[in-house]
Every structure is written in C-alpha cells, then in structure tokens.
Amino acid sequence: MNSHSMALSGASKKVLIGVFGLSDYELRLVRSVLSLTMASGRRHSYALFDATHTADPDIVILDPDNMQARAALQTLIESRNIPEPATVFISNAGQTTPGKHHLLHPLVPTKMLALLDQVADELDRVMPGAAAVATDAASTSSSVVQPLMQRTAPASVLQTGHRALIIDDSPTARIKIDLELRAMKIASDCAETGEQALQMLEKKAYDIIFLDIVMPGADGYEICKIIRRHPQTKRTPVVMLTSKSSPFDRIRGSLSGCSSYLTKPVEHLKFRAVVEKSLTAGDLPFAMEKASGLAMGT
Incomplete structure (x- = not known):
C-alpha cells in the first residue's frame, strides 16, 4: 500500500480516496459521506484525496468512459511514480467495465461505503509492501469484463x-x-x-x-x-x-x-x-x- 497507509489494520490511519470523472453533485456527496466515517468508530475511515496531499491515494473511484478522468489518473500515477491504486469503476446501468469492483450512477452512499470497506479489507490482506498492491491492481485491470454488480457487500x-x-x-x-x-x-x-x-x-x-x-x-x-x-x-x-x-x-x-x-x-x-x-x-x-x-x- 502507499506510504500514507502502510498500516490500515485497526483503522490507525485514514484511507485516501481519489475521485476521477464524477459530477460536482456526486463529488459533494462523496465528500460528505467520507467525512462521516471519521467519527463513527469504524474499522476503516476515509478522506478525499486532493493534489495537496503528500501521500498517494489508496483507492480511486473512476468513470472509465470519461477520457479526461482516465488521463488525469494516468498523469497522477506517472508524476508520482506510484503503482496503479486499487480501482472502483463507476458507470451507467447496462454498461460493463474492467475489474471486479463496480458502482452505478447515480451513486448510492451505502453501497459505495460497503464496496470501499471491501476493497480496504482486501488491501489489508495483501499488506505489507506496495509490490503486492501493484500486482493486485494489475490483475484487476486485466481481468475479464464482467456485468455490473448492483448489490452491496454480503x-x-x-x-x-x-x-x-x-x-x-x-x-x-x-x-x-x-x-x-x-x-x-x-x-x-x-x-x-x-x-x-x-x-x-x-x-x-x-x-x-x-x-x-x-x-x-x-x-x-x-x-x-x-x-x-x-x-x-x-x-x-x-x-x-x-x-x-x-x-x-x-x-x-x-x-x-x-x-x-x-x-x-x-x-x-x-x-x-x-x-x-x-x-x-x-x-x-x-x-x-x-x-x-x-x-x-x-
């Protein structure tokens, strides 16, 4: 995992969430939801990543059909020389996206949190070492295209x-x-x-x-x-x-x-x-x- 959260276990540090390609309304919704996790005694607490952070995002939410968003994410990865973060794809119903983690427009806060918790748990399991995360991210990006999942974590x-x-x-x-x-x-x-x-x-x-x-x-x-x-x-x-x-x-x-x-x-x-x-x-x-x-x- 990135240097910011080399110890997600026990929620000792915030998990940084990068957002690429969401509307202004969805971005405000994400910011509001993530802020609620900071004072709830949860296993994972989240904060929205921005360019002022010296630490790198642990998880990104990306609209893969938004070319500007994909370019912005690629620029971030190259400029910071970091592995590709774990990615949650968000798209419209009926579309398919690469990878195993999906959300649908319009964004449902409870489903987003459940999926972020699932991804954060997976990152915990592959710790320590960013190399393991890089391998996991690569396998996610190259996985077979699957239908969009609409359920929350079981x-x-x-x-x-x-x-x-x-x-x-x-x-x-x-x-x-x-x-x-x-x-x-x-x-x-x-x-x-x-x-x-x-x-x-x-x-x-x-x-x-x-x-x-x-x-x-x-x-x-x-x-x-x-x-x-x-x-x-x-x-x-x-x-x-x-x-x-x-x-x-x-x-x-x-x-x-x-x-x-x-x-x-x-x-x-x-x-x-x-x-x-x-x-x-x-x-x-x-x-x-x-x-x-x-x-x-x-």
Missing part, C-alpha cells in the same frame, strides 16, 4: 444475525445511522418513505426499525401504528427519529407504539445504548417468531 461480512430497517427521507440521516450500525456489526436496509418500508416488511423480517417522524406521504406515527397492528412486527423494537424532542412528540410516539426516541443528529454513545437496550428487549420474542417460520404477509 451481510455475512458483518458477522451478526441482526438486521435493521432505516426509514428516513434524508440521505444524510440514513448514512449516519448505517455507519453507526456497521460499527456495531449490524446490517441494514433503507427506505425513503413509510410506504416503501411497509412493502419491505412484507418480504423480510428485521430485528429493529428506525423510523423518522416527518416524511413524505404517511408520517412516522401512522407507519408505527401499522407496524404495531401486524402480529409479526408488533414486538419488533421501533426507534423514532426526530429533529426535536418535546413532551408532545413523546406522547404521540408512545400512543403510536414506538419503543424509544432518538434526536437527530444522533449521538454516538446514546445511539449504541438505545440499540443495545432495544435488541436485548426484543431478541426473545423476535427469535420465537422467526423460529415459528412466520413471515409478514404470509
């Missing part, structure tokens, strides 16, 4: 049976909660509306649900009431997310059946305490429901 990587559902129309809030959950080895799925979440609950069981109050369509109180009316989700912990915390909000939340409250932006220690308490309270009944073979909608 949940088994998280080494836990717990899975959460995050229901929030704010991308920033979803990313923050997803990062906190990953630090606790908990997998998660996301929904932008309550209606979308109810469809997901018909197909999959969850150990804990994070539910925003203010959303387009049905609000969090209405969705929580629906969740509580169904026999397969009536005992699943539901944590309400609110940008304000007033007695009135808590009364309405209690009447709708929520288990707990978190005020956004969520605080790290309080988040962990609420999750641990909720899962401890909800583990037994949820396990009994899963063991009985029941699934919502059947």
Whole structure:
C-alpha cells in the first residue's frame, strides 16, 4: 500500500480516496459521506484525496468512459511514480467495465461505503509492501469484463444475525445511522418513505426499525401504528427519529407504539445504548417468531 497507509489494520490511519470523472453533485456527496466515517468508530475511515496531499491515494473511484478522468489518473500515477491504486469503476446501468469492483450512477452512499470497506479489507490482506498492491491492481485491470454488480457487500461480512430497517427521507440521516450500525456489526436496509418500508416488511423480517417522524406521504406515527397492528412486527423494537424532542412528540410516539426516541443528529454513545437496550428487549420474542417460520404477509 502507499506510504500514507502502510498500516490500515485497526483503522490507525485514514484511507485516501481519489475521485476521477464524477459530477460536482456526486463529488459533494462523496465528500460528505467520507467525512462521516471519521467519527463513527469504524474499522476503516476515509478522506478525499486532493493534489495537496503528500501521500498517494489508496483507492480511486473512476468513470472509465470519461477520457479526461482516465488521463488525469494516468498523469497522477506517472508524476508520482506510484503503482496503479486499487480501482472502483463507476458507470451507467447496462454498461460493463474492467475489474471486479463496480458502482452505478447515480451513486448510492451505502453501497459505495460497503464496496470501499471491501476493497480496504482486501488491501489489508495483501499488506505489507506496495509490490503486492501493484500486482493486485494489475490483475484487476486485466481481468475479464464482467456485468455490473448492483448489490452491496454480503451481510455475512458483518458477522451478526441482526438486521435493521432505516426509514428516513434524508440521505444524510440514513448514512449516519448505517455507519453507526456497521460499527456495531449490524446490517441494514433503507427506505425513503413509510410506504416503501411497509412493502419491505412484507418480504423480510428485521430485528429493529428506525423510523423518522416527518416524511413524505404517511408520517412516522401512522407507519408505527401499522407496524404495531401486524402480529409479526408488533414486538419488533421501533426507534423514532426526530429533529426535536418535546413532551408532545413523546406522547404521540408512545400512543403510536414506538419503543424509544432518538434526536437527530444522533449521538454516538446514546445511539449504541438505545440499540443495545432495544435488541436485548426484543431478541426473545423476535427469535420465537422467526423460529415459528412466520413471515409478514404470509
């Protein structure tokens, strides 16, 4: 690996991410997402590479159809005399790209983070020595063209049976909660509306649900009431997310059946305490429901 991060293990140093060929909007999104990893207690934390860094990028995100982006990356490699960094290709649906790591336009933050974690783990395994990285990068560049992968890293990587559902129309809030959950080895799925979440609950069981109050369509109180009316989700912990915390909000939340409250932006220690308490309270009944073979909608 590059001199900047010769010891990624234990997240002792930032992993530098170079970006080539993304739109201004996607670049701002990447910068915002990477900044959230710095204070979440994650195994890997990331920072956006720029020309002012004396260290070299560890991973690059590249649009291979953008000729200027490819030229800029090649110029960087030649000017710094460095091996080709591990590359994540980003392109439009239906296109194929070289290499084994792919993302699709428009960029989905949770999928990007999952793939960056996967690549960073691979770089950990080939340490020490930049020669190993160079060999790995070369083999990646010359690999057979494959169809684009649209899935995130498998949940088994998280080494836990717990899975959460995050229901929030704010991308920033979803990313923050997803990062906190990953630090606790908990997998998660996301929904932008309550209606979308109810469809997901018909197909999959969850150990804990994070539910925003203010959303387009049905609000969090209405969705929580629906969740509580169904026999397969009536005992699943539901944590309400609110940008304000007033007695009135808590009364309405209690009447709708929520288990707990978190005020956004969520605080790290309080988040962990609420999750641990909720899962401890909800583990037994949820396990009994899963063991009985029941699934919502059947």
